[in-house]
Amino acid sequence: MQRSKSLQISQFRHLIFLLSKTHFSSSTKTLTHVKFPPSGDDPLYADVPKPQRDKSERKPYPTPMKELIRRAKEERELRKAQPCRVLEDPPDNGLLVPELVDVAHRVHRARASLLSGLARIVRVITIHRCRFCTEVHVGESGHGIRTCTGPKSGLRAGTHVWKRGRANDVVFFPKCFHLYDRVGRPRVLHGEMFSVPRIPAVLELCIQAGVDIEKFPAKRRTKPVYSIEGRIVDFEDFDGNEEEVNPVSLESHCDDPQETGKTENLGDDIREEEKSVKELSIETMESWFEMVSGVKRIMKKYKVWTCGYCQEVQVGPRGHKVRKCKATKHQMRDGMHAWQEATIDDIIGPNYVWHVPDSGRSVLDNSLKRYYGKAPAVVELCVQGGAAVPDQYKSMMRLDVVPPGRDEVDLVA
Secondary structure, rough: OOHHHHHHEEEEEEEEHHHHHHHEEEEEEEHHOOOOOOOOOOHOOOOOOOOOOOOOOOOOOOOOOHHHHHHHHHHHHHHOOEEEEEEEOOOOOOOOOOHHHHHHHHHHHHHHHHHHHHHOOOOOOOOOEEEEEEEEOEEOOOOOOOOOOOOOOOOOOOOOEEEOOOOOHHOOOOOOEOOOOOOOOOOOOOOOOOOOOEEEEHHHHHHOOOOEEEEEOOOOOOOOEEEOOOOEOOOOOOOOOOOOOOOOOOEEEEOOHHHHHOOOHHHHHHHHHHOOOOHHHHHHHHHHHHHHHHHHHHHOOOOOEEEOOOOOOOEOOOOOOOOOOOOOOOOOOOOOOOOOOOOOOHOOOOEEEEEOOOOOOOOOOOHHHHOOOOOEHHHHHHHHHHOOOOOOHOOOOOOOOOOOOOHHHOOOO
């Protein structure tokens, strides 16, 4: 009797298991037909950027490691099959990419227009910067969100100590070494760190792509170079002049406006002074998007490297050999940088800031930070100046979210 009772219990449990398994499989089958909106590919669903990663972690690789290994194997096999060959694809062969020369000039002009516009908008709209960290806020007064990670931030409970900011705090342009010959001498040695000038990486990218600047000359070739067992050999005969003939007709440009602090034409300054803040904000935002889109196109052909642990960047076929990395595990590398492929955020720091949903509200509340959005500082500055909100940043700025009052936080789920 007891044996038959235990047999019935086991059969009943087995029946329950089959029913639950069938229900789970049917529910998952129905969920597979549901099409959820993409979150990573579609810019309309871009979320607030993740907080700053731990400094001990390495930056993620833009290209998967398996793909990098496959490319290295193909290059090694090609080098064994043809030890001496002519490099045909620019810019690896020392020549310019013709379709990117005009793009480089547009990026150079857009950057100059962006810096000029930011310098004028900052006079009207206040910029604040923390004294102890890199946090920036656009508004009449600094926000009250406790996210400071600077020295003695624990004693202040993460509260920022604000000071008046400048136009240079809105967007960050990291500097790199200028290469006179990007193919013949692609690397800067440690002993040359003080003799080689350092310029913004965006400007160096434009120079290598075809922009001529008298203060920073670059070697222009008319014939491709050879690769002999992986080493670049140039058999082109020069007349001994430092300035070579450019294969593509290029218009001359003045020095970098950020370095000299002057614009090309004084009449343009007078006309821009007469513009309203709204018109200036619209033009500045257009210059920002033109610069970013142009840099993305150039980076598909011209290589840009960044350190996996610090903010150092280098434009060229390879990273430099200057031993000045002070990030995590730099002792194991003898101060050498851990070079990897760079992204657009490495060469143009967007500097995300909190979006102010109501310009009349003086301070953003720390208890309501989950309801606030973010945007690049340039976009936030231009939006407060009167420009329209770009479509790709509407979701990130959380314009469809209404922050509750301070006395309603506990009532919101």
